[in-house]
Amino acid sequence: MSMLINNDTIIKDDNELIRKKSEDVSLPLSSEDKETLLKMLKYVDDSTDNEIAEKENLRPAVGISAIQIGIPKKMTAIILKDSEGKKIVEYALVNPKIVSESVEKTYLSTGEGCLSVEKEHEGYVYRARRVKVKAYDILQDKEIIIKASGYLAVILQHELDHFKGMLYYDHINANAPFYEDPEAIVIE
Numbered sequence: 001m002s003m004l005i006n007n008d009t010i011i012k013d014d015n016e017l018i019r020k021k022s023e024d025v026s027l028p029l030s031s032e033d034k035e036t037l038l039k040m041l042k043y044v045d046d047s048t049d050n051e052i053a054e055k056e057n058l059r060p061a062v063g064i065s066a067i068q069i070g071i072p073k074k075m076t077a078i079i080l081k082d083s084e085g086k087k088i089v090e091y092a093l094v095n096p097k098i099v100s101e102s103v104e105k106t107y108l109s110t111g112e113g114c115l116s117v118e119k120e121h122e123g124y125v126y127r128a129r130r131v132k133v134k135a136y137d138i139l140q141d142k143e144i145i146i147k148a149s150g151y152l153a154v155i156l157q158h159e160l161d162h163f164k165g166m167l168y169y170d171h172i173n174a175n176a177p178f179y180e181d182p183e184a185i186v187i188e
């Protein structure tokens with residue numbers, strides 16, 4: 001399999017593979033799995049560099065999961081940068097699992113997007129406002145607990161949905177895509 005990750009090689013939602021469930025990864029990580037996860041992390045990092053993104057045909061992203069490159073394993077890479085491009089969050093996670101989540105919901109006012117989705121699906125995606133995620137992070141080389149809220153919590157839930165073969169628009173209320181839950185906290 002080609003290890004080149006770009007907008008041409010990323011699995012889109014017209015490919016049934018995107019619905020495949022991902023399997024747990026055995027630890028210690030094989031060198032092949034580690035290489036895959038680091039390539040995914042590099043994709044996310046490079047994707048928000050305009051020059052590299054244009055040259056290599058990368059769509060900007062804050063996260064990518066292994067199934068999106070055709071590998072049904074529970075691995076995901078996430079990078080959040082500030083307005084100056086400095087990394088404020090960086091994870092390369094193996095077997096991440098939500099261990100608890102808040103009842104309180106949140107959603108992005110702009111809706112969500114996904115590297116595997118090219119057609120626009122408008123509407124709000126309600127998610128837990130806070131999640132606690134247990135995972136092995138290869139960057140820290142240990143098992144960690146991430147206590148996330150707001151945008152990072154949304155990203156983690158979006159990426160972990162990929163392990164179940166779920167896409168963000170599966171959560172959109174088809175009858176009322178812009179229904180505003182008065183109890184939910186909006187993220188602008």
Ligand SMILES: [Zn+2]
Nearest residue numbers: 113114115116
């Ligand atoms: Zn996605």
